[in-house]
Amino acid sequence: MSLKIKDLPEENLFTKGHTACPGCGGAIMAKIAMKVFGKNTCAYFPANCLLVFGGTYPLNAFKVPYLHVLFENSAVCAAGIKRALNKLGKEDVNVVAFAGDGGTADIGIQALSGAAERNEDIIYICYDNEAYMNTGIQRSGSTPFGAWTTTTPVGSKIAGKERFKKDVPRIMIAHDVPYVATASISYPLDLLKKLEKVKNMKGFRYLQIFAPCPTGWRLDPSKTVEIGKLAVESGMWTLYEFENGKMTINKKPKMIPVREYLKPQGRFRHLTDEQIDILQELVKKKWERDLAMAESTH
Amino acid sequence: MYEVRFHGRGGQGAVMAAQSLADAAFIEGNYAVAFPYFGAERRGAPVLAFARVDANKIYRKTQIYKPDYVIVLDDKLIDLINVAEGLSKDGMAILNSTKKPEEIQLENEVRTATVDATTIALDVLGVPITNSVMLGAFAKATGLVKIESIEKGIMDIFGARIGERIAKKNAKAARTAYERTAIGTCKGGRIFKKEKKWLPTYKELPLGLATRAMKTDAGLVGPGSFVENKTGSWRTFKPIIDKEKCIECLFCWFYCPEGCISRTSNGLKIDYDYCKGCGICANECPANAIEMVR
Ligand SMILES: Cc1ncc(C[n+]2csc(CCOP(=O)(O)OP(=O)(O)O)c2C)c(N)n1
Ligand code: SF4
Ligand code: SF4
Ligand SMILES: [Mg+2]
Numbered sequence: 001m002s003l004k005i006k007d008l009p010e011e012n013l014f015t016k017g018h019t020a021c022p023g024c025g026g027a028i029m030a031k032i033a034m035k036v037f038g039k040n041t042c043a044y045f046p047a048n049c050l051l052v053f054g055g056t057y058p059l060n061a062f063k064v065p066y067l068h069v070l071f072e073n074s075a076v077c078a079a080g081i082k083r084a085l086n087k088l089g090k091e092d093v094n095v096v097a098f099a100g101d102g103g104t105a106d107i108g109i110q111a112l113s114g115a116a117e118r119n120e121d122i123i124y125i126c127y128d129n130e131a132y133m134n135t136g137i138q139r140s141g142s143t144p145f146g147a148w149t150t151t152t153p154v155g156s157k158i159a160g161k162e163r164f165k166k167d168v169p170r171i172m173i174a175h176d177v178p179y180v181a182t183a184s185i186s187y188p189l190d191l192l193k194k195l196e197k198v199k200n201m202k203g204f205r206y207l208q209i210f211a212p213c214p215t216g217w218r219l220d221p222s223k224t225v226e227i228g229k230l231a232v233e234s235g236m237w238t239l240y241e242f243e244n245g246k247m248t249i250n251k252k253p254k255m256i257p258v259r260e261y262l263k264p265q266g267r268f269r270h271l272t273d274e275q276i277d278i279l280q281e282l283v284k285k286k287w288e289r290d291l292a293m294a295e296s297t298h
Numbered sequence: 299m300y301e302v303r304f305h306g307r308g309g310q311g312a313v314m315a316a317q318s319l320a321d322a323a324f325i326e327g328n329y330a331v332a333f334p335y336f337g338a339e340r341r342g343a344p345v346l347a348f349a350r351v352d353a354n355k356i357y358r359k360t361q362i363y364k365p366d367y368v369i370v371l372d373d374k375l376i377d378l379i380n381v382a383e384g385l386s387k388d389g390m391a392i393l394n395s396t397k398k399p400e401e402i403q404l405e406n407e408v409r410t411a412t413v414d415a416t417t418i419a420l421d422v423l424g425v426p427i428t429n430s431v432m433l434g435a436f437a438k439a440t441g442l443v444k445i446e447s448i449e450k451g452i453m454d455i456f457g458a459r460i461g462e463r464i465a466k467k468n469a470k471a472a473r474t475a476y477e478r479t480a481i482g483t484c485k486g487g488r489i490f491k492k493e494k495k496w497l498p499t500y501k502e503l504p505l506g507l508a509t510r511a512m513k514t515d516a517g518l519v520g521p522g523s524f525v526e527n528k529t530g531s532w533r534t535f536k537p538i539i540d541k542e543k544c545i546e547c548l549f550c551w552f553y554c555p556e557g558c559i560s561r562t563s564n565g566l567k568i569d570y571d572y573c574k575g576c577g578i579c580a581n582e583c584p585a586n587a588i589e590m591v592r
Contacts, residue, residue, distance in 0.1 A: 005548045012557040016572040017524035020555060021309070021341035022532065023576035027555035053340060058496050058509050058519035059526060065508075066521065188552055214576075215309070215341050222577030222590075225553050 003192040008035045018061040020053040023221025025211035025228065028185045029127045030054065030061075030098070033209075036195040037123075039064060041094040042081060046074040046108060048100035049134040049213075050127065074099045076111040079120035086121075094199055096123040101142035102132040104208075105166045116175040116204045123198045123205045126168065129213035137216040141166035144236065145282060146275050147267045149216070154270045164282050169208050173242045173293075178203035181241035184210035186228025190239055190250050197241075210237045218266020227264060234261040235287045240294065247294040258283055299352035300442065301362045305381050306371035307532065309341035311429035314455055315371070316347040318433055322443045322451030323351040331356055342532035342574055344375060351442075369436055370394055371428045373416060374531040380405055380490040391484065392439050394428050399482030407486035411439035413479045416534070422471040423464075426534040430456065434472030438479040445476045529556065533575030535590040541565050543587035550579035550588060
């Protein structure tokens with residue numbers, strides 16, 4: 001039986017009182033992940049919003065052992081702790097790194113790749129809000145094409161990011177680790193299934209969770225969950241999992257026009273019809289590639 | 299020289315207000331600087347910004363501890379922190395409040411101006427962002443800058459950041475506030491408790507600085523201690539659950555970023571001490587059982 005919303009415990013191991021912006025997708029991710037992982041968990045955080053809004057010394061929202069590690073080395077710190085716990089005979093502890101997209105796609109990628117290649121027995125969660133939010137919205141490798149950030153400003157020559165989003169899950173699949181999956185805070189059952197899977201598996205597990213940031217996306221905070229659904233329906237974000245060499249698409253996108261997804265977000269307000277066409281084409285290509293990859297593994 | 303301290307919340311644009319005021323004063327031939335207090339604050343958390351204006355060049359670079367004026371963008375802050383801390387006794391407090399100046403109580407009796415900035419912002423801008431509104435109140439209350447210069451300052455600073463169309467609306471919001479500001483004197487004698495801080499000696503610190511969950515004189519510290527931080531005052535709109543309509547699907551309970559909705563034997567219950575009013579619960583409720591009210 002897969003996990004349902006009503007089966008989740010009432011207690012929050014990521015408590016209220018945290019200082020995330022109203023409507024933060026990252027906070028939803030943290031709350032739900034901790035409900036699934038439970039008390040027998042150690043959490044590792046490089047610098048990111050979640051680290052800062054989850055704790056300002058000596059206050060802390062996490063009710064489990066919690067450590068701030070360097071931006072570059074979350075995966076390897078988690079791996080080291082896991083090995084130490086094993087030596088102490090505490091083999092059943094979930095060791096989880098919670099990193100942002102900047103800390104994953106760019107700054108922590110060497111440690112991540114190394115830990116994956118060694119098949120370290122850890123859970124690595126990337127909550128993807130598509131920019132460096134904690135420092136005030138700078139572009140990351142994970143920022144999508146066309147998006148405004150403070151480092152991809154809108155001017156007469158360049159308007160928003162010129163490159164498409166770096167496909168980190170695909171890089172992780174290339175490591176042939178036991179489990180790689182994409183999820184979203186807006187798809188509860190799919191998210192719960194994947195969180196439970198990573199909790200119960202062994203070896204290196206990578207989960208990238210789409211976690212909209214109303215502040216950085218210039219979005220009405222009440223629309224955080226809604227925009228996550230539009231991302232999947234438009235094909236901007238695909239939900240799939242790669243397990244023991246097989247890739248499965250969990251939700252076939254309806255392929256609604258990307259325009260519908262872009263419209264509520266201020267970060268895309270400047271896009272011209274031509275740019276939207278480019279983005280639509282990129283989305284179509286990405287979906288075809290994901291689908292082909294899934295088919296080729298079955 | 300006069301010095302102004304702005305109290306707001308992250309996202310309310312205290313910094314842009316300080317910059318616009320400096321710009322307005324500069325237009326009138328003064329020297330002026332504006333700068334924020336940098337912390338880890340996010341949208342909703344209390345923040346500070348400062349402006350300093352003088353006819354001569356300004357060499358002072360510090361934060362402002364003894365302001366001549368304080369401008370408070372958020373109506374709930376007056377009850378949470380001592381906004382008048384260090385305020386000169388000849389100074390003035392300019393507050394976002396639905397109350398008359400005489401109904402306000404601060405640390406000392408000082409000249410006070412009030413304006414219902416949240417309502418003006420919602421009417422004119424459609425969002426509860428009160429930075430431009432409070433500048434109109436400042437112009438009226440102090441007479442130090444002309445409202446026309448404030449409007450020009452807003453067009454410069456807001457125009458560059460968020461475009462001319464919205465800047466115009468903000469200039470209008472400032473003008474509206476200018477017309478509706480009440481001036482008087484507040485009551486003094488309000489006592490604010492000094493927030494206690496946990497300051498352990500090195501001998502008391504646990505090995506490796508790891509903090510365990512502990513109860514100290516200053517409250518909880520360590521894992522799970524963030525419950526000490528009540529975030530309910532961040533809210534502008536408040537969700538109300540209609541028990542008759544609620545089908546207990548638990549979507550609001552799942553999605554609430556604060557985790558402040560709980561399941562009880564008497565249905566779902568919102569803890570308003572923490573609810574930040576994001577509106578996700580109302581937006582996601584399939585039964586339309588949650589309404590956001592002011
Ligand atoms: C080596 C290093 N470079 C830069 C920083 C500053 N910094 C802290 S958090 C952050 C942004 C993190 O972005 P991301 O990983 O995407 O997480 P988010 O804040 O968006 O959730 C940056 C650049 C740092 N702490 N360490
Ligand atoms: S900036 Fe974005 S990710 Fe960071 S706390 Fe605010 S909403 Fe969350
Ligand atoms: S408005 Fe936001 S913070 Fe308040 S109960 Fe609803 S989801 Fe939670
Ligand atoms: Mg990020």
